[in-house]
Amino acid sequence: MAEQVKALGSFDAVIHNAGIGYRETRRIATEDGLPQVFAVNKLAPYILTALIQKPKRLVYLSSGLHQSGDASLKDLAWEHRPWRGQQAYSDTKLHDVLLAFAIARRWPEVLSNALEPGWVATKMGGSGAPDDLDAAHRTQAWLAVSGDPAATVAGGYFYHMRPRSPNPATRDAERQEELLDACKHFSGVDLPTN
Numbered sequence: 637m638a639e640q641v642k643a644l645g646s647f648d649a650v651i652h653n654a655g656i657g658y659r660e661t662r663r664i665a666t667e668d669g670l671p672q673v674f675a676v677n678k679l680a681p682y683i684l685t686a687l688i689q690k691p692k693r694l695v696y697l698s699s700g701l702h703q704s705g706d707a708s709l710k711d712l713a714w715e716h717r718p719w720r721g722q723q724a725y726s727d728t729k730l731h732d733v734l735l736a737f738a739i740a741r742r743w744p745e746v747l748s749n750a751l752e753p754g755w756v757a758t759k760m761g762g763s764g765a766p767d768d769l770d771a772a773h774r775t776q777a778w779l780a781v782s783g784d785p786a787a788t789v790a791g792g793y794f795y796h797m798r799p800r801s802p803n804p805a806t807r808d809a810e811r812q813e814e815l816l817d818a819c820k821h822f823s824g825v826d827l828p829t830n
Contacts, residue, residue, distance in 0.1 A: 638687035649693040649780035652681040652732070656725070670822060671714050673721070677728035678712075682735060682819040686827045694748040695779045696736040698729045698793070698802075702752070705730025707805035709814050713822070731815055733793060733802050738812035740791035743830050750802070751775045751794040771796055 641647075656676045670679065681696060705726040711717050712731075714724060732750055739748035753772040775797050778787050786797075793802035805811055820826050 638684055641684070641688045646689045647691040649695065650684070650688070650691045651695040651697070651776050651780055652684070653697050653776065654680065655697065655728075668822065669713065669715075671719075671724060673724045673728055674713060677725070678731045678735075679819060679823055681732065682816075682827070683823050683825050685735070685739065686823075686825045690743060690746055690828075692747065693780055694736065694739055694746055695776050696732045696748075696750045697776065698732045698736075698750045698752050699725070700752045700795075701726040702729035702733055702806075703803050705803065707803065707811065709811065709818060712818055730803055730806065733806040734812050734815045735819075736793075737791050737806055738809075738816055741809060741812065742827070744790065745830075747779075747788060747790045749779050749790065749792045749794065751779065752800070 654676060656673050685694065701722070703726075704723075705728075706723065707730060712727070736748050736750035739746060753775065775794050778784070778797050779794065782788070786799075793800055793806070816827055
């Protein structure tokens with residue numbers, strides 16, 4: 637897919653919106669034995685970001701569950717701990733914020749941000765989700781195209797077009813680099829330097 641995207645040239649914005657939910661059983665997605673939740677929610681955005689031309693803006697979808705993600709970055713592939721779908725999902729959503737902030741720090745010319753769309757009634761969220769479905773997509777669109785000074789920032793975390801405090805661990809540059817190194821290790825793809 638990255639080759640197809642590169643053939644189209646440079647993008648104004650890329651929104652990393654694909655994801656697998658927190659109710660998933662442990663499914664192996666790759667020949668290397670990586671869990672599907674990790675491969676889709678974390679590794680795919682890293683690989684695509686690394687392989688395409690730098691867009692003007694990058695938007696990474698996270699979740700309020702990132703607050704309970706394991707910031708130790710130990711056993712990312714869930715090889716040694718018993719599988720817990722919600723924890724695996726929470727971990728990857730924490731990783732998405734770490735990635736957004738790492739990109740913002742490494743590539744200052746790119747507006748890289750993360751957001752939580754809210755817990756909305758979708759196939760992933762379930763019919764009882766309490767948040768506003770109509771508001772869920774607005775923040776990502778706003779971050780991708782708006783000229784509003786509040787949207788033309790880098791290294792922000794948002795909910796319903798307002799800044800929100802992310803897990804404090806996401807601001808740790810060493811942890812960001814540790815995640816980038818792990819993604820490089822798992823994928824064989826290096827994130828270009830600025």
